[in-house]
Amino acid sequence: MSRRRAIVIGSGIGGLSLGIRLQSLGFDTTIVEKLSGPGGRASVRRVDGFTFDMGPTVITVPHFIEELFALERGVSNLDVPDFPPEVVDERNRVTSGVSGGPHTSRYVKIIPILPFYRIYFDDGTFFDYDGDPTHTREQIRRLGEPGDLEGYERFHRDAKAIFDRGFLELGYTHFDTVGSMLKVAPDLLRLDAVRTLFKFSSKYFASDKLRQVFSFETLLVGGNPLSVPAIYAMIHFVEKTWGIHFAMGGTGALVNGFVRKFEELGGTMRYNAEVSRINVVQQGKQRRATGITLADGNVLEAELVASNGDWAATYGKLIDPKYRRWNSDARIRLTKQSMSLLVIYFGFKADGREDQKLRHHTIILGPRYEELLKDIFGRKLLAEDFSQYLHVPTLTDPSLAPPGHHAAYTLIPVPHNGSGLDWRELGEPLVNTVLRFLDERGYLPGLMNRLVHKSYITPDYFQHTLNSHLGNAFGPEPLLRQSAFFRPHNRSEDIANLYMVGAGVQPGAGTPSVMMSAKMTARLIAEDFGMPNSVLLGEASGELVVR
Numbered sequence: 001m002s003r004r005r006a007i008v009i010g011s012g013i014g015g016l017s018l019g020i021r022l023q024s025l026g027f028d029t030t031i032v033e034k035l036s037g038p039g040g041r042a043s044v045r046r047v048d049g050f051t052f053d054m055g056p057t058v059i060t061v062p063h064f065i066e067e068l069f070a071l072e073r074g075v076s077n078l079d080v081p082d083f084p085p086e087v088v089d090e091r092n093r094v095t096s097g098v099s100g101g102p103h104t105s106r107y108v109k110i111i112p113i114l115p116f117y118r119i120y121f122d123d124g125t126f127f128d129y130d131g132d133p134t135h136t137r138e139q140i141r142r143l144g145e146p147g148d149l150e151g152y153e154r155f156h157r158d159a160k161a162i163f164d165r166g167f168l169e170l171g172y173t174h175f176d177t178v179g180s181m182l183k184v185a186p187d188l189l190r191l192d193a194v195r196t197l198f199k200f201s202s203k204y205f206a207s208d209k210l211r212q213v214f215s216f217e218t219l220l221v222g223g224n225p226l227s228v229p230a231i232y233a234m235i236h237f238v239e240k241t242w243g244i245h246f247a248m249g250g251t252g253a254l255v256n257g258f259v260r261k262f263e264e265l266g267g268t269m270r271y272n273a274e275v276s277r278i279n280v281v282q283q284g285k286q287r288r289a290t291g292i293t294l295a296d297g298n299v300l301e302a303e304l305v306a307s308n309g310d311w312a313a314t315y316g317k318l319i320d321p322k323y324r325r326w327n328s329d330a331r332i333r334l335t336k337q338s339m340s341l342l343v344i345y346f347g348f349k350a351d352g353r354e355d356q357k358l359r360h361h362t363i364i365l366g367p368r369y370e371e372l373l374k375d376i377f378g379r380k381l382l383a384e385d386f387s388q389y390l391h392v393p394t395l396t397d398p399s400l401a402p403p404g405h406h407a408a409y410t411l412i413p414v415p416h417n418g419s420g421l422d423w424r425e426l427g428e429p430l431v432n433t434v435l436r437f438l439d440e441r442g443y444l445p446g447l448m449n450r451l452v453h454k455s456y457i458t459p460d461y462f463q464h465t466l467n468s469h470l471g472n473a474f475g476p477e478p479l480l481r482q483s484a485f486f487r488p489h490n491r492s493e494d495i496a497n498l499y500m501v502g503a504g505v506q507p508g509a510g511t512p513s514v515m516m517s518a519k520m521t522a523r524l525i526a527e528d529f530g531m532p533n534s535v536l537l538g539e540a541s542g543e544l545v546v547r
């Protein structure tokens with residue numbers, strides 16, 4: 001069997017993870033990236049001495065990262081258990097000390113963060129969520145209504161059952177047939193996991209504040225708590241089980257570690273290389289991907305092509321409609337896209353009191369919850385009020401800012417570009433309103449006088465720089481009717497040797513999910529190319545030898 005060439009379009013965390021896995025399977029992989037650096041949504045902005053992670057900051061499930069760093073050329077490990085007993089065992093869960101494991105620490109230092117989040121409500125009260133049952137109960141007692149403590153015990157039990165079935169047992173299932181979906185439907189009904197998450201959390205908590213605390217997390221993966229199925233209650237449990245972590249140097253340091261690993265395994269990175277077409281040949285009834293054409297006209301041939309780009313943009317813009325029956329323009333139009341974001345990157349002089357009110361991850365909820373979500377996802381309006389997630393990594397890692405300064409970003413969910421909002425007009429005033437809010441409400445007193453850097457991205461960045469349909473920030477919205485079998489598939493239904501990986505396909509958005517997506521796609525590829533899940537390279541010839 002001779003060596004095979006693979007092309008991955010896009011160097012997001014999912015694309016890099018798949019690149020590493022393809023190298024471990026023995027492919028010769030080239031990752032072609034439109035931008036001048038790696039990471040996609042996890043790119044880094046370096047300016048005026050500040051280092052800003054542009055996207056993901058909350059790292060979860062560190063053993064997924066360890067798994068990637070442990071791969072070797074010819075040792076794909078696709079057949080080892082996804083959740084070996086040692087990672088599920090309570091005694092081995094890392095919420096303090098150094099997380100990650102021996103292979104990870106050769107590339108990047110990852111540490112746990114506590115509390116996971118501080119969540120402020122509009123009246124100034126807050127909830128520190130850290131996964132510790134005693135501390136959580138104390139806060140529920142302080143903030144909740146009568147009965148909420150008992151409700152929490154039931155929530156905990158039911159969310160754990162969803163996590164056990166939905167994540168530990170089914171997390172890696174690629175739902176590619178209706179039958180595969182029907183098989184799990186009774187479980188979803190039994191676990192009440194098809195009800196919306198907000199209704200699910202409202203079953204257990206009478207307090208509005210607690211309903212918010214136990215439902216907001218899906219916003220971090222593009223899901224509206226009012227419409228995502230309660231299967232997403234598992235996020236709460238994923239965090240509680242393995243903690244929340246931070247890569248020292250920022251998420252960019254993790255991305256650089258993945259690039260290094262990929263290159264050490266023999267993979268090739270090509271930046272400033274936008275793909276304008278996925279080349280397809282029709283042979284009889286079968287269509288097959290043969291490679292790609294770059295925007296500069298160069299053609300790269302390969303035995304397989306995988307796109308880490310946005311699902312709708314990959315099919316809609318890179319593949320001739322005559323080759324697409326499943327992933328048609330009509331399906332793209334009917335698919336609901338997740339919301340978008342305004343993200344403000346800012347650097348400011350420290351006054352030494354930032355840690356009094358803020359934590360590394362601070363959520364600041366606005367006065368309205370349900371109605372604001374309806375404005376963003378349903379009515380697609382830019383409301384006057386807003387909720388935000390404020391990230392101040394320099395509270396943990398001062399190296400990200402010049403001495404005596406902090407680097408921060410704050411992220412505001414906003415409608416995607418199907419709204420018709422003009423961000424060239426709306427961006428700057430909203431940015432100033434948000435920064436003034438942080439100053440005047442005392443989260444960062446005097447911020448406007450201490451500010452030394454300010455820049456921002458809007459839905460236009462997601463649409464035009466990251467090539468995401470309608471400027472979505474997280475791919476198709478994770479609705480029940482767009483999940484599992486109904487979420488785009490990782491193996492193209494239309495074209496042989498074409499695969500998808502990342503937030504737009506199964507299982508969904510978020511950094512752990514896109515790493516899972518890469519493993520699921522690698523398994524499909526191994527199956528299609530007749531490779532068992534473990535392969536060894538012949539030492540002398542470099543050819544694949546089946547173990």
Ligand SMILES: Cc1cc2nc3c(=O)[nH]c(=O)nc-3n(C[C@H](O)[C@H](O)[C@H](O)COP(=O)(O)OP(=O)(O)OC[C@H]3O[C@@H](n4cnc5c(N)ncnc54)[C@H](O)[C@@H]3O)c2cc1C
Nearest residue numbers: 010012014034040041055056057058275309502503510511
């Ligand atoms: C602001 C923000 C904060 C977030 N915070 C968190 C968090 O804290 N924790 C968490 O787990 N998740 C978070 N997420 C979600 C998470 O970042 C994403 O789901 C995940 O990183 C997406 O990775 P991906 O592999 O799908 O690829 P992406 O990051 O979407 O990368 C796709 C790549 O493809 C490239 N590309 C597209 N089209 C082409 C083309 N035609 N030719 C060549 N290249 C192309 C793009 O340039 C891009 O580099 C956040 C997302 C955002 C936007």
